[in-house]
Amino acid sequence: MLIDALWGDEPPAAAGTALNALISKVRASVEPGTITGRTHLGLVLPEPVIVDVEMAMAAVHAAESAISRGDWRAAWAPALSAHFVARRGFLPEADAAWSEVWRRRLAEVDLRALECYATACLEMGGTELAGAERAARQLIEQAPLRETAHLLLMRTLVARGNVAEALAQYERLRVLLRDELGVSPSPGLREAWAGLLR
Template sequence: MLRFSILGALQIRTAAGPADVAGDLQRTLVQSLLVSEGQPVSGEALAEEMWGDRVPDNQANALQAHVSRLRRRLRELEPDRPAARVTMHPAGYRLVVGEGELDAAEFTRAVRLAESAAPSDAERAARLLGDALAMWRGPVFGGFTAGTLCQLAGARYEEYRMRAMELRFDAELRLGRPASLLAELHEAHTGHPLRERFCEQLMIALYRAGRQADALDVFRRMRRLLDDELGIQPSPALRRVEHAILSHDPALTGDLRRLQPV
């Protein structure tokens, strides 16, 4: 069994330890097949990912040579595996990845489980999301995303990571742990200053920690930033949190779903 990790620099692990593939083109080929999570990728898409606008004249032969080279390398890493990892289909090439063999698939599965958890099961949701977020070692592929296919996948996984962070912060706030979240929320809000949900969560945590003035200052700075950068006003959800803080809405220390509209 191989273990593929893409939530960070590409890693391949065997029972004996870490392994690799040689060369940027081979690495791009593996990455392009992995982001499809078991679905076929057309030869044209793979060639564009690997060579960009410098696709060789003998594109099909060059791609087939790299696929054959990758098959041999994966066979070396799994000599007891009866079937090839890389298969060819009418729609293109497919890298067979089993359950538990790709960290990105495990990550998305854990986030979906947390999303389906009942509001009363915040402890389980927080644990699932914490474990899922711990899988990340850095940017997808370590930032090595040469072509559009991998770039789009990187953006998709990164957006899902932001969603997982928001869900975890929500779960921790439901569990009454605002003080322990403040440093992480500050970091998330600073790193993604236009993401309003992080701003809302930081304001709520500050209010619950007895720092109402700081919470309102965060809102004022966010309002200026949105106006300066995008020319828009804060969303109704963010303004609802500000209104709740100003009016000391009891929902801020209880069920946040009961926040009154502005």
């Protein structure tokens, strides 16, 4: 299984020997942790063990929970932590199928974290509005069809006194959705746009 994960369909001629050499190098590099076993390998690390991907997933969950309670300050830090971890990506040099699954999961964590961070900053207002705008714009760049991102940006622009820019953002989204999917913005977005016009 390890040979398949490392070399896929094209393992080296002496795959077992190459794997043993690689494991020996890894054993030296993970100290003070240890790799146990010969046929079934395990990694034992000294406590405390922090796995950044797990930390990002827990942090974004904490941020989303705080957002659902309306506790903007409690959402701010975990959302930002999850974003900082998730934006690094997952093992960019690995091209195995399992690594692509984790890459997609981490990319989704990043989108959720940006949305939480933008929401928290928007609701806190004041000097945090600039952070809300940056996060909403980054969210749109990464997921152009995510309507909640466009709504966050529109609301932030209005909070910063840029109503005309918010209307222009709605128009960009309307055209994008029409051209890409042949649909109109959701009722919530249309309602926000109508409110701006009033």
